[in-house]
Amino acid sequence: MDDAPSAPPVRRSARVRAPELAGRGGWLNTGGAAYTLAGLRGRVVLLDFWTFCCVNCLHVVDELRELEERHRDTLVVIGVHSPKFPHETDHAAVADAVERYSVTHPVLDDPELTTWTQYAVRAWPTLVVVDPEGYVVATYSGEGHVPEIERLVTELEAEHAAKGTLRRGDLPHTPPEPEPTVLRFPGKVLRLPSSGTFLVTDTTRHQVVELAEDGETVLRRFGSGGRGLEDGPPGRARFQEPQGLALLPDGAVVVADTVNHALRRLDPESGEVTTLAGTGSPWRPGDATDGPARAVNLSSPWDVTVWQGKVWIAMAGIHQLWSCDPVAGTVAREAGTGGEQLVDGPAKEALFAQPSGLAVTADGLWVADSESSALRRLGPDGTVRTAVGAGLFAFGYQDGPADGALFQHPLGVTALPDGSLAVSDTYNHALRRYDPATGEVTTLATDLREPSGAVVVGEDVVVVESARHRLTRLRLPAVVFGSPEARRSVTEVAVGPVHLDVVFTPPPGQKLDTRDGPATRLLVSASPPTLLRSGEGAGSDLSRALETDPAVGQGVLHVVATAAACDADPEVRHPACHVHRREWRLPVRPVVGGTDRLALELSGADGVNRPDGADGADGADGADGAGGAGPAPPGQAPYPSL
Numbered sequence: 001m002d003d004a005p006s007a008p009p010v011r012r013s014a015r016v017r018a019p020e021l022a023g024r025g026g027w028l029n030t031g032g033a034a035y036t037l038a039g040l041r042g043r044v045v046l047l048d049f050w051t052f053c054c055v056n057c058l059h060v061v062d063e064l065r066e067l068e069e070r071h072r073d074t075l076v077v078i079g080v081h082s083p084k085f086p087h088e089t090d091h092a093a094v095a096d097a098v099e100r101y102s103v104t105h106p107v108l109d110d111p112e113l114t115t116w117t118q119y120a121v122r123a124w125p126t127l128v129v130v131d132p133e134g135y136v137v138a139t140y141s142g143e144g145h146v147p148e149i150e151r152l153v154t155e156l157e158a159e160h161a162a163k164g165t166l167r168r169g170d171l172p173h174t175p176p177e178p179e180p181t182v183l184r185f186p187g188k189v190l191r192l193p194s195s196g197t198f199l200v201t202d203t204t205r206h207q208v209v210e211l212a213e214d215g216e217t218v219l220r221r222f223g224s225g226g227r228g229l230e231d232g233p234p235g236r237a238r239f240q241e242p243q244g245l246a247l248l249p250d251g252a253v254v255v256a257d258t259v260n261h262a263l264r265r266l267d268p269e270s271g272e273v274t275t276l277a278g279t280g281s282p283w284r285p286g287d288a289t290d291g292p293a294r295a296v297n298l299s300s301p302w303d304v305t306v307w308q309g310k311v312w313i314a315m316a317g318i319h320q321l322w323s324c325d326p327v328a329g330t331v332a333r334e335a336g337t338g339g340e341q342l343v344d345g346p347a348k349e350a351l352f353a354q355p356s357g358l359a360v361t362a363d364g365l366w367v368a369d370s371e372s373s374a375l376r377r378l379g380p381d382g383t384v385r386t387a388v389g390a391g392l393f394a395f396g397y398q399d400g401p402a403d404g405a406l407f408q409h410p411l412g413v414t415a416l417p418d419g420s421l422a423v424s425d426t427y428n429h430a431l432r433r434y435d436p437a438t439g440e441v442t443t444l445a446t447d448l449r450e451p452s453g454a455v456v457v458g459e460d461v462v463v464v465e466s467a468r469h470r471l472t473r474l475r476l477p478a479v480v481f482g483s484p485e486a487r488r489s490v491t492e493v494a495v496g497p498v499h500l501d502v503v504f505t506p507p508p509g510q511k512l513d514t515r516d517g518p519a520t521r522l523l524v525s526a527s528p529p530t531l532l533r534s535g536e537g538a539g540s541d542l543s544r545a546l547e548t549d550p551a552v553g554q555g556v557l558h559v560v561a562t563a564a565a566c567d568a569d570p571e572v573r574h575p576a577c578h579v580h581r582r583e584w585r586l587p588v589r590p591v592v593g594g595t596d597r598l599a600l601e602l603s604g605a606d607g608v609n610r611p612d613g614a615d616g617a618d619g620a621d622g623a624d625g626a627g628g629a630g631p632a633p634p635g636q637a638p639y640p641s642l
Helices: 055-070 091-100 114-118 146-163
Strands: 026-028 044-050 075-081 107-109 126-130 135-141 189-191 198-202 207-211 218-222 242-247 253-257 262-266 273-277 290-292 301-307 310-315 320-325 330-335 355-361 364-369 374-378 383-388 412-415 421-425 430-435 440-445 451-457 460-465 470-475 491-494 497-503 510-512 520-527 532-534 537-539 543-548 555-567 577-591 597-601
Touching: 026 091, 044 055, 044 114, 044 146, 055 075, 055 146, 075 091, 091 107, 126 146, 135 146, 189 242, 189 451, 189 460, 198 242, 207 242, 253 301, 253 310, 262 301, 301 364, 310 355, 310 364, 355 421, 364 412, 364 421, 412 451, 421 451, 421 460, 430 451, 440 520, 440 555, 440 577, 491 497, 497 555, 520 543, 555 597, 577 597
Parallel strands: 044 075, 075 107, 242 301, 301 355, 355 412, 491 577, 497 597
Antiparallel strands: 026 107, 044 126, 126 135, 189 198, 198 207, 207 218, 242 253, 253 262, 262 273, 290 330, 301 310, 310 320, 320 330, 355 364, 364 374, 374 383, 412 421, 421 430, 430 440, 451 460, 460 470, 497 543, 510 555, 520 537, 520 555, 532 543, 555 577
């Protein structure tokens, strides 16, 4: 039999000396070593310019795994982390992402885009091949280039082996030891109504975990814990970085098996896992967008929900919404062209940007559109409209009217009892609320480490704190239930300087927990934002100098106070930790002669508090609660009651 014709040589760019590697954040996965291109001379070097918010970058990380293994003694892959969002400049967050996504090669943290600029990179992801003599020979943008890169690497190996300029040998992979937590970077949460227990996707461990009603005790684990796409009973089935969960009418659960590009069906009774949709291969341009569910490729399904009798899929990898009909065994594209942008209009003409969270209300299907930092809605009329958000680079932290409000890469959205939405504002470490009735965005909770999803349980909301590896239970504000205590009378405050004090005294047997930094946090914002000339923002001091603007007339002060305390008994080796949190919405009107001091009491010694971020259970200590007047500091008159 004749040999098959060989592939043509890979086209290379003109050889240019590769700039040296530099990044203020330093190196990860190297055991403290700092690599240089000069020190790697003799190896083929592949630079992967990525950022951890970018699903296409995560696709490349997965595409490179087999290439790295096949050429481990000649090829060195180096990830150059090049951030888009402010949160991604935090070195600890980059380290978390390296563990979360099982990146096993060296990573240079370049928060100021130094190396990115030196290589004239313009897009995420970008791959640059450097030959063993230190010259750039090829550059690729986007995903799906690994076959061509492997051909180039093979050519370079042969060429430089013949020249004597190829050096072989592995680089050690030295990741830090992960903490022994019950969950590891969990993704989404679902409450099983039949038992009251929680299902959580334990993303980094490739499992689905059932937790007891306390949100902590492990009852069962589904999945062997190894990467793979395998059906079967709980101990044999395998997932890859699962995320979203949805309950089917028959009691089964749909799992968005993200890196397997598949939907799985989990039977909570037997624990049996089967594949509902997807082939295990990622969707590529030209592939079908509808047809038999097991024959059509999907692309990083990140969340799922049931709406209009079908399972709806946030297809993050190709910026679309799809549906799956489990009865008919079919899938179909429902919304999004596949382009990455924020464009409203008829569903199939609209553009999304990495949709990552779904929720259903009477108004339609709500979408956390993460890369555009937006909250979108697909209405029953088939039209996509943006509620909050302005584009791919419009992000930040701002409460107030929706047209000026800002999120930062939200990954989850949850329907609340009154028809409003809780947005897991992931990179702002906050849970925000959007009220369609008023068009206002407010803050429900802060100091949540990368919240990625939430579920309502009675009067509480249980939040997935992904980067704290746990579920956190918070009391929902009374306004969500339309309680009268949410409607406060207007307080007349002074024109100009106003002093705000939040009083907190730890309960008996507790002390402020300062082991990891300040134990308290105060966040102040206003609606409209112009109500305050100064004093808005976050800080660790529970006192704040504010300045009001009388020209605004009337507005609302949003105050969120948090205090961390731990058991004070010195004999206890591992003291329990408690988070005391409260939120107030204070209608105020700046007037001449109004009070220049406001006092709020964050209940501690005299109030009812619950651990793990829950607010008081007495009905008056929830967010937006009535709040009593705090005691005056020594030498001052009592503050007016709020």
